[in-house]
Amino acid sequence: MNNDHKTQTGRRSESPVNAQTELAEPGRRRFLGWTGAGLGLGLIGAGNALAQTAGNARVSTWAGATDLAIWDAAWAARFSNPLPSLTAPGFIYRPDVAGGNAYTVAAGQVQANVLGIRRAGAPLLTTAWGYGPVDPVSGQPQVSHPGRSFVVQQGSPIQVNWRNDLVDAQGQPLPHILPVDQTVMLQNDPANNPIDGVPIATHHHGGDTMAEFDGVPDQWVTPRRRQTGPGIQLGTPGDVGVNGDILANDGSIRYQYDNTEEASLTWYHDHAEGLTRLNAYAGLAGAYVVRDSNEAELIRRNLLPSGPHEVGLVLQDKVFDADGQFAYPADSILAPVPTEGLDPSLPTHLPEMYGDVICVNGVVWPKLDVEPRPYRLRLLNGSDSRFYTLTFDTTGGVGPFLGFRLIGTDMGFGNNAPMLRTLTIGPGERYDLVINFAGLAANATVVLRNTAPTPYPLGAPVVPGSGPDEVMAFKVTKAFDRAYPKLAPIEDKTVLRGWVPLGKPAGTPSSAPRLPALRVPAGAPVRRVLLGEGSDEFGRIMPLLGTVAAGTLGFHEPSTENVVIPAGQTSVTEVWEFWNASVDSHPVHLHLVRFRVLNRQTFTCTLTPKPMINNWTGVTITDPAAPQPVLARAVTAPFPYETGWKDTVECPPGVVTRVLVTFNRPGKYVYHCHILSHEEHDMMRWFTVTKA
CATH class of the missing domain: 2.60.40.420 (Cupredoxins -  blue copper proteins)
Structure with a gap:
C-alpha cells in the first residue's frame, strides 16, 4: 500500500511540476x-433495503x-x-470503397498521447488499444485511441468486417497490457485448446441487431481469427444470418448493422467473456452516431447546434x-x-x-x-x-x-x-x-x-x-463564427420530435414520431428480475442477477427470461421489473431493445443465503417467514433526465425499477449490469426471443 501522497482530506500534494516542466525519469522503481x-455481503436480514444499506x-x-x-x-x-473531436472528418470511418457500405475495422495496439505531459523532451506516450480502418493498399490497421467513429444514416445498412490485430510486428499475439485474472476468463476454446492471444467480441451498444451480429460474450475471436468462440457461426461469403463469413482469409468477422435506430449516440465496445472490463479500459471502444431526417430538420430550422458546435x-x-x-x-x-x-x-x-x-x-x-x-x-x-x-x-x-x-x-x-x-x-x-x-x-x-x-x-x-x-x-476564447447561423433559443415548449423534411407530402411519417404517454398494454407479461450480491468459491464479492421467485442465478445457468412473440404479431411488449436487493445502484443494459422507464418503488424484504453452482453463495428474498417482498405505497416517476428512449437504466438499491420494453427480433441476447466489473463476475444473464 502506498498512499502517503494523499492528505487526510484526500487532496493531492501540490507539485512544482507544471504544464511546461518535463517529468524526470523514474528509474527502475515502479509503484502503484x-x-x-x-x-459486506449485502442485505442479510429484514427491513427496508435502502435503510439497511445506509446502516452498513x-x-x-x-x-x-x-x-x-x-x-x-x-x-x-x-x-x-485540447479535446479531440470524435466527429472530425478525418476521425470518421469511410467505406472500403467510395460509395460502398462495407468497412474493415481492426483492433490493435497504439502509442497514444493520453497524459499530455513530457519526459526527456518528448511526449510521454501510453501503450493503449483501439480500433481503426485497414489501409486498402498495405492491409495494415491505422489504429487510434479511442477508436474512430461511425457516422451513419438511418435506414442505410452497413457491413463491418471486424478484425483482431492485437499482434506484434511478426504477427504473433500480443500479451494483455493489463493484469488478467484467469479464474474469470475463458481458458480454452470449444475444442478444448488453450486460448492463444487476447479474444475480442465487438458489440454495438444500442443497436437493433440480429443476434448473429450482436457481439455477445461467446462471439469472441482471437488475433487473426485463429480461434473462435462457440457463438461464432462460420460460413461462406454471402451467407445470410451467419456472423462469421469467411472473407479471403484476412481473419475478419463480418457483421451487418441495419441502422434502424433513430438519431442517437450509440457506441461499440469489446464484450468478450471475462475480458470486457480490461479490453474496454485498454481502449477497445468508439462512438457510433446515427443520423435521421428529424434531426436534419431541427438543424435546418436553426434549432440545433451542428458541425463544430x-x-x-x-x-x-x-x-x-x-x-x-x-x-x-x-x-x-x-x-x-x-x-x-x-x-x-x-x-x-x-x-x-x-x-x-x-x-x-x-x-x-x-x-x-x-x-x-x-x-x-x-x-x-x-x-x-x-x-x-x-x-x-x-x-x-x-x-x-x-x-x-x-x-x-x-x-x-x-x-x-x-x-x-x-x-x-x-x-x-x-x-x-x-x-x-x-x-x-x-x-x-x-x-x-x-x-x-x-x-x-x-x-x-x-x-x-x-x-x-x-x-x-x-x-x-473564440470569436463568434458568422459562417454558422445564430440559433433560435430552445425553450420548454420547443418541439424536438415529429418533424419531416420540408417539401414532403402531407402525412409523411416522421423518422422520430412524438413519444406517446406511457401505457402498459392489457395482459402484458411482467418479469421480476432480482439484483443481489453473493460470493464466489474464493469468498470474493459477486454481484448477481436472477429472479424474485428463484433467487440469484449464474450467467451460464439456463435462461429464465424467454420472450415469445405471439403468432401473427411482429413484436411483443413486456414490463421488466428490476428488484435491487444489493447495496449498489446498477445501470442495467438490455441488448437488442430500447425501452422507457415506467416508475420506481421502494421495497422491504428478508435476504437469506442461497447455495449456488460452483460453490458460490447467492441470495434469495423468498423464505417461509417473508414469502414476498413488501412494496411501499408510493410510486415515483422517472428522473427528469430519463423520460425518453433508453437502453440502460439506473436501478437504485432498495428499489424496484420498472421499464416498458418491446421485443421485435428472435434470437439469444444478454442483459447485464453495465458496471463492467459487475457484468464479468457474474451480473449478466441470457434472454431469448422466439416467435410462436
Missing part, C-alpha cells in the same frame, strides 16, 4: 498505491492511486490539452503507473474477505474499479475552446464503475451552476427540452444536451464537475482536488 477496504455504511472504494509524480504533472497540466464527450477514469502506462487494480490483498485457493502472486478480480484521473475522448482533463453560442454536448459514460453527477460550474464550486437543456437520452430525442442544472450518468448511459455559452464573459472558464460518490449512491463522497471531481473545462 491501491486504496480499498472490505465490503458502505463507503469504501476499489480505487487505483496513480503514481504521485505522474498525477501531479497531469493535474498541473489540466485544462491545457456538436461535441461528443466520452468519460472514463484511469490509473497510471510511474512510466505513464495504464494500470488496473488486481491485487489479492484487496480482496474483501480472506480467500481460499487464490494464488496471492496472481491478479484477482475486484468488485469495482475507480481511477483517480479523468480522461475525456482519450485525453486527461482536456479543455475545449468555445464560441459565445450554444453547443450540443453528447455525453457517454465509458467508465468501468464510476457514476458521474455533473454540473457546469462558473463560480468555483459554490453555484448556482450554469443550466442546460436536455434534448435526448440513450436512444434519441425527447419530446421537449427541460432545463436542468445537474444530471447523473451511469456506466453505459448517454445523454444529449444543449448548453449556451453566449451569456458568459470573454475568456470565462466553465469547469465540468462531478460529485457522485463511489460506490454510487451510498459510498464515499468525491473529495475536492482529488481528481475525479473535475472532468474537463470549456473556455470562451
